[in-house]
Amino acid sequence: MANLEKETIVVIGAGILGASSALTLLETLPRNKYHILLVSEYFSTDGPNPSYASTLAGAHYRPIPATTPQLKKEARLAHSTYKRFKKLAAEHPEYGVKFMEGIDFVSGEAAPAYKALLPEYVDLDGFRVLEANEKPEGVEFGARYEAYTVDPEVYMVHLLRRFRLTGGEVRRMRLKSVEEAFEINGNKGVKMVVNCSGVGINDPKSFIIRGQTCLVSNPCDKTITQQHADGTWSFVIPRPLNGGTIVGGTKQPNDWNPEPSLAVRNQLLKNAAKMYPAILNKKGKFDVIRDIVGRRPAREGGMRLELQTLPSERKVVHAYGAAGRGVELSWGIAEEVLKMVNAALGLESRSKL
Ligand SMILES: Cc1cc2nc3c(=O)[nH]c(=O)nc-3n(C[C@H](O)[C@H](O)[C@H](O)COP(=O)(O)OP(=O)(O)OC[C@H]3O[C@@H](n4cnc5c(N)ncnc54)[C@H](O)[C@@H]3O)c2cc1C
Numbered sequence: 001m002a003n004l005e006k007e008t009i010v011v012i013g014a015g016i017l018g019a020s021s022a023l024t025l026l027e028t029l030p031r032n033k034y035h036i037l038l039v040s041e042y043f044s045t046d047g048p049n050p051s052y053a054s055t056l057a058g059a060h061y062r063p064i065p066a067t068t069p070q071l072k073k074e075a076r077l078a079h080s081t082y083k084r085f086k087k088l089a090a091e092h093p094e095y096g097v098k099f100m101e102g103i104d105f106v107s108g109e110a111a112p113a114y115k116a117l118l119p120e121y122v123d124l125d126g127f128r129v130l131e132a133n134e135k136p137e138g139v140e141f142g143a144r145y146e147a148y149t150v151d152p153e154v155y156m157v158h159l160l161r162r163f164r165l166t167g168g169e170v171r172r173m174r175l176k177s178v179e180e181a182f183e184i185n186g187n188k189g190v191k192m193v194v195n196c197s198g199v200g201i202n203d204p205k206s207f208i209i210r211g212q213t214c215l216v217s218n219p220c221d222k223t224i225t226q227q228h229a230d231g232t233w234s235f236v237i238p239r240p241l242n243g244g245t246i247v248g249g250t251k252q253p254n255d256w257n258p259e260p261s262l263a264v265r266n267q268l269l270k271n272a273a274k275m276y277p278a279i280l281n282k283k284g285k286f287d288v289i290r291d292i293v294g295r296r297p298a299r300e301g302g303m304r305l306e307l308q309t310l311p312s313e314r315k316v317v318h319a320y321g322a323a324g325r326g327v328e329l330s331w332g333i334a335e336e337v338l339k340m341v342n343a344a345l346g347l348e349s350r351s352k353l
Contacts (some may be wrong), residue, residue, distance in 0.1 A: 006035040007191040009341065010181045014040035014170065016056040016152070016326050017319050018196030019159040020334040025194070026168045026345030028338055029347070036192070038163065039181065041174040044156030048292070050210075050258045053198060055156050057350035058213065058237040058246045060149045060223040061325040062102065065113040066120035069128040070302040072326060075120035077332025084331040085148050096154030098240035101222040102147025103130075105275070108229030109139040136275060139226070149223050150327055152237040177201055182314055192315040192344055194337055198297035200304065202321050209323060213248035214265050217287040218279050220245045226275050234271040236279060244289055245279065247272045251324070253298070260291035285306075298323035305333065307340040315344040 011022040018038060028035045042052040061082060068071040089097040106114045130142030164170065166309040175181055178201055181193040199206040237246040247268055269286050281287060299321025308316045317340045319333050
């Protein structure tokens with residue numbers, strides 16, 4: 001059946017949440033009935049843009065002790081995503097996802113939550129608490145587990161390609177409101193809308209968290225994260241397929257500065273060298289490729305994942321505000337989006353995940 005005869009579902013936003021959700025809808029809903037249209041201002045094929053977080057992420061998987069209802073929910077989404085990425089890494093390494101050792105070092109206020117060894121934190125392949133001689137001096141808690149890392153520049157291009165090859169349509173457009181998405185098909189109309197716009201559109205609860213990292217060519221075979229007692233972070237995230245290693249990183253709420261700071265870069269590299277000296281080259285240095293600045297799309301109270309009915313029975317699924325976890329929650333979120341779309345359309349759940 002030609003697209004003209006199908007009902008259109010618009011997905012707003014071609015970041016990792018929009019692309020994963022659009023692909024899931026396309027691969028799961030009856031093909032002869034629904035056409036999926038991905039509408040976005042930016043795409044993964046554009047150059048780096050601080051407001052398009054997805055290609056600027058580290059990106060790695062790092063479990064967090066589920067001490068709040070929000071974190072418990074995220075742990076479930078992360079678990080689904082972990083399983084999906086495990087399969088993808090085995091079957092399609094060209095997507096830029098790779099499993100490897102993950103290490104946590106934690107000090108300060110955060111340490112007791114880690115030491116509590118909550119099930120959502122320890123229930124991971126290969127989990128083990130580190131002995132004192134396996135941690136840098138002064139670190140209160142350490143653990144290792146099987147993590148994965150993603151080269152988001154590679155991964156996002158594959159995701160979009162697969163969406164288009166499966167029959168999805170993309171359109172570049174900046175929307176002024178979610179309501180506008182219902183109008184973009186002219187008289188033919190739009191059946192429903194999925195809002196994966198990162199920071200939402202006109203949502204007063206949304207804000208950004210700036211992140212500065214540095215891409216270096218020094219290879220590394222594990223991803224390590226250190227949460228320092230003063231609240232700052234150090235991490236190294238190898239990018240698969242020889243994509244270099246990300247050294248990070250800052251978390252600066254409401255800082256819109258698009259320019260990297262050289263002083264911050266030097267501090268990040270210094271901290272990472274102290275945390276994991278084996279990453280340095282023969283001359284004891286990092287080989288810098290470039291600095292990266294991105295805006296994590298966050299929301300007060302945690303991400304918005306819900307079905308809303310607008311006047312005139314117009315249904316919208318919202319899935320945005322994933323802050324620093326959009327990659328590691330992406331397939332879990334896509335699965336939730338599918339459930340809500342099925343409910344709104346009165347279809348039975350036919351999850352493929
Ligand atoms: C430095 C850094 C490191 C990170 N590391 C990790 C990590 O290790 N692990 C992890 O899981 N996550 C990490 N993240 C977070 C991750 O990048 C985000 O959570 C994720 O990319 C959010 O995806 P998204 O699809 O919601 O938003 P985005 O990728 O920002 O995409 C939003 C999309 O919506 C579109 N859009 C917005 N408004 C409109 C509009 N009005 N009209 C049309 N289109 C619109 C945009 O054009 C864009 O395509 C990191 C982020 C940064 C910056």
